[in-house]
Amino acid sequence: QKEVEQDPGPLSVPEGAIVSLNCTYSNSAFQYFMWYRQYSRKGPELLMYTYSSGNKEDGRFTAQVDKSSKYISLFIRDSQPSDSATYLCAMSVESSASKIIFGSGTRLSIRP
Amino acid sequence: DADVTQTPRNRITKTGKRIMLECSQTKGHDRMYWYRQDPGLGLRLIYYSFDVKDINKGEISDGYSVSRQAQAKFSLSLESAIPNQTALYFCATTSGNEQFFGPGTRLTVL
Numbered sequence: 443q444k445e446v447e448q449d450p451g452p453l454s455v456p457e458g459a460i461v462s463l464n465c466t467y468s469n470s471a472f473q474y475f476m477w478y479r480q481y482s483r484k485g486p487e488l489l490m491y492t493y494s495s496g497n498k499e500d501g502r503f504t505a506q507v508d509k510s511s512k513y514i515s516l517f518i519r520d521s522q523p524s525d526s527a528t529y530l531c532a533m534s535v536e537s538s539a540s541k542i543i544f545g546s547g548t549r550l551s552i553r554p
Numbered sequence: 555d556a557d558v559t560q561t562p563r564n565r566i567t568k569t570g571k572r573i574m575l576e577c578s579q580t581k582g583h584d585r586m587y588w589y590r591q592d593p594g595l596g597l598r599l600i601y602y603s604f605d606v607k608d609i610n611k612g613e614i615s616d617g618y619s620v621s622r623q624a625q626a627k628f629s630l631s632l633e634s635a636i637p638n639q640t641a642l643y644f645c646a647t648t649s650g651n652e653q654f655f656g657p658g659t660r661l662t663v664l
Contacts, residue, residue: 450594474651485558485644485655486597530596534651540585540610542653546596 445469448531448545456553461518465531465545468512472533472543475507477516480528480547489529490516493537521552557581558656560645566662573632575659577645585648586628588612588620590641591658597644603628635663 448465455461463477474493478486490505492498492514498505504517514533518525531545558579567573579586588600589612599612601620609620617639621629632639640663645656 446596448596476651478653483658485646485657486653487655488652491651537651540602540604541599541612542651544597546594 443468444546445543446531446533446545449548450546452549452551454551454553455521457521457523459521459552461516461521461525461550461552463516463518463529463531463548463550465514466512467514467533467543469533469535469543470509470512471535474534474537475505475514476532476534476542477503477505478530478532478544480530482527486530523552523554526551558645558647558654560643560656560659562659563657564660566664567635568664569636571635571663573635573661575630575643575645575661577628577630577656579626579628579645579647579654579656581647581649581654582625583647583649583654584625586622587646587648587653588618588628588630589644589646590614590639591644592641600630600643632661632663635661637663639663 477490479489480486492505495509502519506515528547530547534542587602589597603622619631643659646653
């Protein structure tokens with residue numbers, strides 16, 4: 443079993459829809475949770491960073507962590523075609539971790 | 555200019571050839587990483603380095619070697635390339651938990 447599981451998609455939604463992206467994990471020691479966005483032919487870039495359980499909002503993006511269920515989510519409101527990308531969840535045990543474990547990524551397409 | 559650069563961006567080679575992928579960074583970070591990305595498998599760590607004198611194996615280091623020539627430079631070598639090393643390779647640096655990735659090198663081994 444992988445430490446981090448993520449549905450690969452692809453996920454296609456119309457412009458303006460609310461998007462929900464999810465990951466589950468097995469290691470209860472994970473404390474730091476991240477979402478990276480990767481555009482085609484580019485390297486991943488950090489989108490959201492959260493510590494422990496709860497919600498964090500940044501503009502149209504909300505990251506949610508439920509440690510009791512070992513489940514994290516990224517919500518995108520008012521989705522735009524420019525949000526079309528692959529989204530990777532990532533997590534680590536320590537704040538300055540030598541290793542960050544990445545999910546396999548979900549490919550998202552927003553239809554105009 | 556990009557903070558993390560990788561050369562070459564694309565490379566096609568044959569089985570058995572030695573290949574070197576290079577990474578340079580201008581962010582001044584001590585920690586540097588090499589990952590490979592395969593469809594359905596996500597990013598997997600090959601090697602990482604905390605400073606010039608510190609090199610550590612990741613989860614998939616077999617068949618690869620690295621060299622940290624300076625704080626800003628971290629090279630990945632495939633001593634004898636094989637077809638299942640065909641993948642997208644990323645170099646990254648780290649500040650805290652944020653990783654800054656280069657643009658990637660697409661390597662094809664025939």
